[in-house]
Amino acid sequence: MEKRNRQANDLGSIIENFIIIAIVFVLIVTLLDEVAIINGWSIQSKNYLLIAGFAFDLIFTIEFTTRIIITSRAGEARHYLIHERGWVDFFASIPLLLLNSGPEMILYLNPDLFEGGGGSLAFFGALKVVKAIRVTRILRLLRMVKILGKIQNTESAMANRHLSVISTTVVISIITTFAISLAMGLGGLGKLEEKRIDSYKQQLRSILVDDTFGEKLNEMTDAEVKDFLGAVFFQPQTETPELMHLYRDGKLILSNYTIEELRGHYFYYENKSSIADRYQDPHLQHFKMGKFNVVINLASIHIEKSKIQLLIFLIIIAVILTLLFVYSRHFVQNVTDVIHVMKLGFQDDKYLLEVKVKEEFDDDEIFILADEYNQKFLPEKARKTHETKEEGTGGLTMDDFLNH
Amino acid sequence: MIEQFINRLTSNPNFIGQPSSTVEIHICNFIQQNKQNLAPVLTQQLFPGSALDAATQQLTEAVALYIGANVLEQSRKVITNVIDLNVLSSSGINLTTTNEELIQMILVYYEKIIKHREARQQIDAVNTILSEHMIENYINAAFENKTYLYNEIYRIDSHHFKADAVIEYLKLVTLIVPGFGIAMPVPGSATPLCATELRKDKKRLEKYFQQIVPVLRQMLPPINEDLWNTAKSIFLDHSENPDQEPTSKFLAILLLRAKDFQQITKLDKGAETPDKSWFSVHMRNAGFLGLDKTLLEDLNRLAFEMRK
Numbered sequence: 281m282e283k284r285n286r287q288a289n290d291l292g293s294i295i296e297n298f299i300i301i302a303i304v305f306v307l308i309v310t311l312l313d314e315v316a317i318i319n320g321w322s323i324q325s326k327n328y329l330l331i332a333g334f335a336f337d338l339i340f341t342i343e344f345t346t347r348i349i350i351t352s353r354a355g356e357a358r359h360y361l362i363h364e365r366g367w368v369d370f371f372a373s374i375p376l377l378l379l380n381s382g383p384e385m386i387l388y389l390n391p392d393l394f395e396g397g398g399g400s401l402a403f404f405g406a407l408k409v410v411k412a413i414r415v416t417r418i419l420r421l422l423r424m425v426k427i428l429g430k431i432q433n434t435e436s437a438m439a440n441r442h443l444s445v446i447s448t449t450v451v452i453s454i455i456t457t458f459a460i461s462l463a464m465g466l467g468g469l470g471k472l473e474e475k476r477i478d479s480y481k482q483q484l485r486s487i488l489v490d491d492t493f494g495e496k497l498n499e500m501t502d503a504e505v506k507d508f509l510g511a512v513f514f515q516p517q518t519e520t521p522e523l524m525h526l527y528r529d530g531k532l533i534l535s536n537y538t539i540e541e542l543r544g545h546y547f548y549y550e551n552k553s554s555i556a557d558r559y560q561d562p563h564l565q566h567f568k569m570g571k572f573n574v575v576i577n578l579a580s581i582h583i584e585k586s587k588i589q590l591l592i593f594l595i596i597i598a599v600i601l602t603l604l605f606v607y608s609r610h611f612v613q614n615v616t617d618v619i620h621v622m623k624l625g626f627q628d629d630k631y632l633l634e635v636k637v638k639e640e641f642d643d644d645e646i647f648i649l650a651d652e653y654n655q656k657f658l659p660e661k662a663r664k665t666h667e668t669k670e671e672g673t674g675g676l677t678m679d680d681f682l683n684h
Numbered sequence: 685m686i687e688q689f690i691n692r693l694t695s696n697p698n699f700i701g702q703p704s705s706t707v708e709i710h711i712c713n714f715i716q717q718n719k720q721n722l723a724p725v726l727t728q729q730l731f732p733g734s735a736l737d738a739a740t741q742q743l744t745e746a747v748a749l750y751i752g753a754n755v756l757e758q759s760r761k762v763i764t765n766v767i768d769l770n771v772l773s774s775s776g777i778n779l780t781t782t783n784e785e786l787i788q789m790i791l792v793y794y795e796k797i798i799k800h801r802e803a804r805q806q807i808d809a810v811n812t813i814l815s816e817h818m819i820e821n822y823i824n825a826a827f828e829n830k831t832y833l834y835n836e837i838y839r840i841d842s843h844h845f846k847a848d849a850v851i852e853y854l855k856l857v858t859l860i861v862p863g864f865g866i867a868m869p870v871p872g873s874a875t876p877l878c879a880t881e882l883r884k885d886k887k888r889l890e891k892y893f894q895q896i897v898p899v900l901r902q903m904l905p906p907i908n909e910d911l912w913n914t915a916k917s918i919f920l921d922h923s924e925n926p927d928q929e930p931t932s933k934f935l936a937i938l939l940l941r942a943k944d945f946q947q948i949t950k951l952d953k954g955a956e957t958p959d960k961s962w963f964s965v966h967m968r969n970a971g972f973l974g975l976d977k978t979l980l981e982d983l984n985r986l987a988f989e990m991r992k
Contacts (some may be wrong), residue, residue: 617954624952630702631942633955634964658961659968666973673717674710675698681718681725 299343306336311593317501317586320579330388333382337643340373365448436616447600454599458592472581480522480576487512488572498571506533522580524564527573537577615642618650625658628673630660686730687744690750701947703812704758706806708751712744752798756813757796763787763859766814768852775849781906790859792901802878803865809942810858816945818938820852823847825986832982836930854931857914860907861939863900864919868892879919883974889919921974931978937983938968940973959987 290473309332311674347369351360360366487509488497497505507525563579617636624631635650642651665672690711701708715722719740728738734742735806770785779786797803805832813819826833827847839851845853867876870888879896882889893916901912918939941962956964970977983987986992 383792599933612953617952621952621955624955630946632961632965633952633958635960636954636956654964655968658965662965663969663972666969669706669709671716671717672710674696674702674707676693676696676714678709678718680693680696681714681722 302336302339306333306340307597309333309336310480311590314586314590314593317579318583318590327388330381330384334385335379337373337377337381340369341377344369344373365444368448374579408634436612438613438619439608439616442611443603446607450599451596454592454596472584473565473578476522476578476581477567477576480574481567481569484569484572484574488569502528502531502533502584509534522576522578523574524577525573525575527575528571530573614638614644615646618646622650622653625653629665632658632665634658686746687750689730690747691745691837694750694754697910701949703805703808703904703943703945704751704754705808705943706759708747708801708804715740715743715747736826743987747802748799748801752804755804755808755811756791756798758815759790759807762811762815763790767855767859771848771854775845775853777849777908779854779906779908786906789904789906792859793900794862797863797866800866802867802877802880803862804942806862806865806917806939809939809945810862812942812945813858813938814855816942818942819858820851821932821990821992822938822986823851823854824846825990826982829986829989831986832978833930833934833948833986836979837934838913850931852937853911853914856907857911857918857931857935858938860900860904861915861918861935863903864896864915866896866899870895879916883919883921886920890965916936922976922979923971926976926978928976930979933979937966937975937980940975957992958988959992960984 286492309329313329313333315321316329344366347360348357351357351366357366443553458667497508500508505528523534523536525532525537563577565576565581567574621633621635625633625635634654637647637650637654641647693711694704694707694882699710702710719726719736722740723736726743727734731739731742737793764787765783765967767783769779769781769786772779790982794807798803800808822833823837824847825831826837827850838844843921853985864879865879867878870874870882877892879892882892897912897916901907914929914932917929918936920928920932922928922933922936941959944962948956951957955961963980966973966975967977967980967984970976970980975977
C-alpha cells in the first residue's frame with residue numbers, strides 16, 4: 281500500500297514537473313508568436329509555432345479535464361475551480377484550444393476550407409477576432425507562481441495563497457484593461473484595421489468606379505490599366521506595401537510583391553490562381569469593387585498590435601517576477617517568518633527563540649504582537665520550563681520503552 | 685542489554701541537540717512517573733526477579749552511569765589543552781603545578797564527583813561552555829567594545845587583567861565549579877542539598893560552603909583561595925547582591941545558559957539567534973533566577989552584535 285502511494289506520488293511529481301516545463305515552453309511560444317509577426321518570420325517558422333501552440337493547448341486541456349474529473353469524483357471540483365484557481369486553468373486551456381489554436385490547426389491541415397465560400401470566410405473572420413485571447417496563456421504564469429512560491433516558502437501555505445491572490449488580481453486587471461481597450465478602440469489600434477480598409481475602399485472607389493475614371497478604365501486594356509493604376513498604387517519605397525494585388529475580372533493586373541516575397545512571408549499557392557488562396561493569411565484582406573478585386577496587406581498594423589501585445593506580456597511577466605522574488609520575500613520576512621517563529625514557540629515546549637523585530641517596522645501590528653510574544657510570553661514560558669524541568673519527560677512515550 | 689536499551693533511549697529523536705544531563709533528567713522522570721506501567725519491562729525483561737522499586741532504582745542508576753560516562757568522555761576531549769597557566773602566572777597568579785598535571789587532576793576530580801546528579805549537570809555545562817568558546821567570545825567582545833562587562837571586570841575586580849588573563853582565570857574557575865554540585869547535609873533540610881539549591885538562602889549557603897570547600901580543596905590542592913572564592917560567589921543571588929564579583933556574575937549566567945544550550949543546525953528565518961534570545965528572555969527572569977539583569981542586558985547586546 282505504502283509502495284503504491286509512493287509510486288503515485290512519484291508519478292504526480294513527474295507530471296507536475298512536466299507541466300512546469302510545458303508552461304515555460306508555452307510562454308516562450310506565445311512570445312515568439314508575436315516576435316514572428318514583428319520580425320516577419322517565414323511562413324514555415326510560423327507554422328512550427330502554430331503546431332507547438334496547438335500541442336500545448338491540447339496538453340493543458342487534457343490536464344484541466346483530468347483534474348476536473350478527478351476532483352469531481354472526490355466531490356471537490358468546486359473547491360478546485362474556486363479556491364485552487366481551477367478557473368485559471370480553464371481559461372488558459374479549453375477556450376484557447378477551441379477558439380484559437382484548434383481552428384488554426386484545422387485550417388493549416390485543410391487550406392481548401394477557405395475556398396468553401398461565405399460560411400468558411402465568416403468562420404475565419406471570427407477566428408481573427410478571438411486571436412486576442414492568446415494573451416490568456418499568460419495566466420499559466422500564475423501556475424508557475426504557485427509552484428515557485430512553494431519552492432521559496434516551503435512551509436507557508438499562507439504566503440503561497442497570498443502571492444497567488446495578488447498575482448491573479450494584478451494579471452487579470454492588466455488583461456481585462458487590455459481587452460477592454462482593444463474592444464473600445466482605445467489607443468487607436470482596435471479599429472485601425474477597419475479604418476484602414478474603409479480608407480482604401482474610399483480611395484479606390486473614387487478612382488475605380490466614380491464617373492471621372494470609372495468609364496475610362498472600362499475602356500482601357502489590361503496593360504493600360506496597369507500603367508494607369510501603377511502610377512497611383514505602386515509603392516516601391518514601402519517595405520510592406522499595403523496594396524498587395526489588384527485583379528480585374530479575376531486577372532492579376534497589379535502586384536506590389538514578388539513571388540519570392542509571397543512564398544517567404546505569406547500563404548501562397550502557385551497552383552491556385554484564385555484570390556481565395558490569399559484568405560488563409562491573417563495579414564491579408566480582400567474586398568470587391570465593381571470589376572475589381574483588391575487584396576491589401578495589413579501586416580504593418582498587425583506588427584503594431586503584436587508590439588503592444590508583446591509589451592503587455594512583458595509587463596505581466598515583469599510584474600509577476602517582481603511579486604515572486606521581491607514582494608514575496610518582503611511578505612515572508614515580515615509576516616510569514618514572524619508567525620512561523622511564534623507558532624513554533626506556542627507549539628514546542630523546548631522552543632525559546634525570540635522573534636526578530638525589525639526596528640523600521642516596529643509599529644506594524646504583527647511586530648507589536650511579536651514584541652508582546654518576546655517580552656511577555658517567552659519569559660513566562662522560560663520560567664515555567666525552569667520550574668518544571670525536574671518533572672519534564674522530554675517527549676518520551678511508553679512505546680520508546682516497550683518496543684525494545 | 686541494559687546499555688543497549690539506554691543507548692536507544694538517549695538516541696530518541698526528541699533528544700537531538702539536548703545536553704546529556706537534560707536527557708538524563710527526562711529519562712529518569714519518565715521512569716519514575718510511569719514505573720507502574722513499565723513494571724513488565726523493568727521486572728521481567730531488564731532486571732528479572734527484582735522488585736519494581738529496586739528495578740526502577742537500578743535502571744535510574746544505570747542511566748546515570750551511562751550519562752556520566754558520556755559526560756566524562758566529552759570532558760576528556762574538551763578540557764585537554766584548554767588551560768594555559770603561563771598566561772595566569774604572567775598576570776601574577778601562580779599555581780604550583782603544570783597545565784598537564786592540573787588537567788589530569790581535574791579529570792580525576794570529575795571522576796570522583798560524577799556520581800552526584802547536580803555535579804554531572806555542572807560538568808556537562810562546563811563542557812558546553814568550553815567547547816562553544818563562550819568565555820572567549822564574550823570576554824573578547826566585551827573588552828573590544830569596552831562594555832559594562834569590561835568595566836565591571838577591569839575596574840571593579842581591580843586586578844586590571846588583560847582579556848587573555850581574564851579568560852584563563854574564568855576557564856579555571858569554570859573547571860572547578862562542578863564540585864559545588866555535591867549535595868551536603870545542611871541545617872533545616874531533611875535531605876542533602878547542593879549550592880544551586882541554596883542560591884536564595886545566603887546563610888545556609890555559607891554553612892554549605894564551610895563543609896564542601898575543604899573537601900574540594902583536598903581534591904584540587906593547587907587551586908588558590910581567590911579561585912575558590914570566585915567559584916563560591918557564582919552561587920550567590922546576584923539579583924539581590926549586585927556588588928558581587930563580576931566574574932562570578934558572568935559565570936553564573938554562562939553556567940545557566942550552558943544548561944539550556946541546544947545544538948541548532950539551522951536557525952529559523954525570522955528568529956533571533958539562540959544566545960541573543962536566551963539573554964533577552966532571561967533578562968526578564970533575572971530576579972527569579974538570581975542573575976544580574978544589567979549584565980544580562982550587556983550580554984544580550986554583545987550576542988546581537990556577534991550574531992550568536
